Amino acid sequence: MKKLFTALLSLSVACVHAQNADSVTIRKIYNEALANGKSYEWLRYLTKQVGPRLSGSEGAQKAVDWTKQVMEQQGFDRVFLQDVMVPHWVRGAKEEAFIHNGNQKVTVPIAALGGSVATAPKGVEAGVIEVKSFPELRAMSPEKVKGKIVFFNRPMDPTKINTFEAYGGAVEQRANGATEAAKLGAVGAIVRSMTNGHDDYPHVGGMRYATGVPLIPTAAISTNGADLLSKSLAENPNLTFYFKQNCESLPDAKSYNVVGEIKGSEKPDEIIVVGGHLDSWDLAEGAHDDGAGCVQSIEVLRILKTLGIKPKRTIRAVMFMNEENGLRGGVQYADLAKKNNEKHIAAVESDNGGFTPRGFGIVGTPAQREKVMPWKPLLAPYGLTDIGAGSGGADIGPLAQLGTVLFGFKPDSQRYFDYHHTMVDRFETVSQRELELGAASMASLIYLLDQYGL
Incomplete structure (x- = not known):
């Protein structure tokens, strides 16, 4: 028993000594x-x-x-x-976008998502379908979506303390939104920027196309722009949205x-x-x-x-x-x-x-x-x-x-x-x-x- 006690004591002393040495080294690192x-x-x-x-x-x-x-x-x-x-x-020339609401044209900040195709040289203008989720979009008939621009407007969850969790809960719109919209005949996709902040900067990022689905242009819209588009749609569901982008995959x-x-x-x-x-x-x-x-x-x-x-x-x-x-x-x-x-x-x-x-x-x-x-x-x-x-x-x-x-x-x-x-x-x-x-x-x-x- 005495030998065991001595061995345990020696081990304990060695561990303390090692921790002290590590503590000194870490302090030197800082x-x-x-x-x-x-x-x-x-x-x-x-x-x-x-x-x-x-x-x-x-x-x-x-x-x-x-x-x-x-x-x-x-x-x-x-x-x-x-x-x-x-x-x-490559992005090409700076993107252009505006909300066409009656006689008003209001410019909003957008930026093409990485990997997106370009619009036609003259851009694309169409009516807008606002959705918050893929299930909501999939529940719609192709007739309702065909020829429209799908606007994905699900915000990051502000109640998440870890903002990366909030990002993870919203980013699928950016990654796969164009594919989901194209399956129903949409001609473009606009995605709310991935941030809890309210600003005029489009937050870009990568997107991807699924095999066998038409490639439609897609862009991020700033959160302020997204809020304005949503508010405008509530007031006039028949407004149109125009955007032009010039990106290319080499x-x-x-x-x-x-x-x-x-x-x-x-x-x-x-x-x-x-x-x-x-x-x-x-x-x-x-x-x-x-x-x-x-x-x-x-x-x-x-x-x-x-x-x-x-x-x-x-x-x-x-x-x-x-x-x-x-x-x-x-x-x-x-x-x-x-x-x-x-x-x-x-x-x-x-x-x-x-x-x-x-x-x-x-x-x-x-x-x-x-x-x-x-x-x-x-x-x-x-x-x-x-x-x-x-x-x-x-x-x-x-x-x-x-x-x-x-x-x-x-x-x-x-x-x-x-x-x-x-x-x-x-x-x-x-x-x-x-x-x-x-x-x-x-x-x-x-x-x-x-x-x-x-």
Whole structure:
């Protein structure tokens, strides 16, 4: 019994000592990020000098070249590119739209959804059918919808505390609205912007067409514009709506994932990924979505290297290409990992904006999630209290098939959809301190994952 007591006491002392050492290291990580962080200035360059970077565009290639150069300048052990063919959709000339109500023509802000076809050169004008859901639309006769423009006007649920839940409850209108409308003979689809805010900025995003269904043009309308159209329809159901857009899908283009790594000292064949997506929508600088996640990921490796922390496992920062309108970068990364027999034990993605850190969502088995729980006291002093089952990230999602445990960085979600997919997603909307806190949070998790594995 005495020997057992002595062994348990020794184990307890060792655990306390390890936690104290980890606490000191995490404090150093935060000190480095907050006192000497590089992420904010990197984000300034990415947004102001490179700018919008939709897949296949000149801006996307500039972003690839620049992030590769940044990681090389940091002296990471290896920096390389992964080829990936991506969609190349272009918006063309600015869209036009107005509500034609009797003798009045009222202009409203719209923007073509990514992947949409153009209207005819003269545009399209037709009566409007307003719906809040797909079941409501499907219940209508084709005769009622044929030749009309379907207006999807279901708002994000304002009662959801987590705004990503509200987004998930409304975004199918954007993704599949044109297909559902076309099945009943509609000539166009207009979709309320995905935001709880009331503004004059169309919130764009990707859409898709189903096979065997006519391709009709579709666009996002600002929330203020949507409210005006709905009010006008209530007063005059016979009004018409006009819109013109000039978008086009070009042949797929060659692009790249950009990867930088620090080689593991003890288990180099075990890989931990931290990343974000390099592409952004064409109307915006893509500061929160997802320039923030990219520069934070590079900063994670810089912090480890600067502090002289030699990871046991290989740590990779990955700038994924084509999350916004295809996810081909994430799929290609996972396919290459499988082909090369790489063992990815964990992946962390930042794609929820550069706001105040709150925690991490985990996609893994209950046993794997339980392995993380003892780390909560180390992370709680830094505001990271929301740690548990959740989502990972779109780009790292394909790694799940390889048994990789996924972690989604969770900043405060309240402001994200004020900027998401709009022209106001600019550098000026990002707080330097919040961005640097996020980078330190991710670096701390990466440090613990490397030290203890899963």
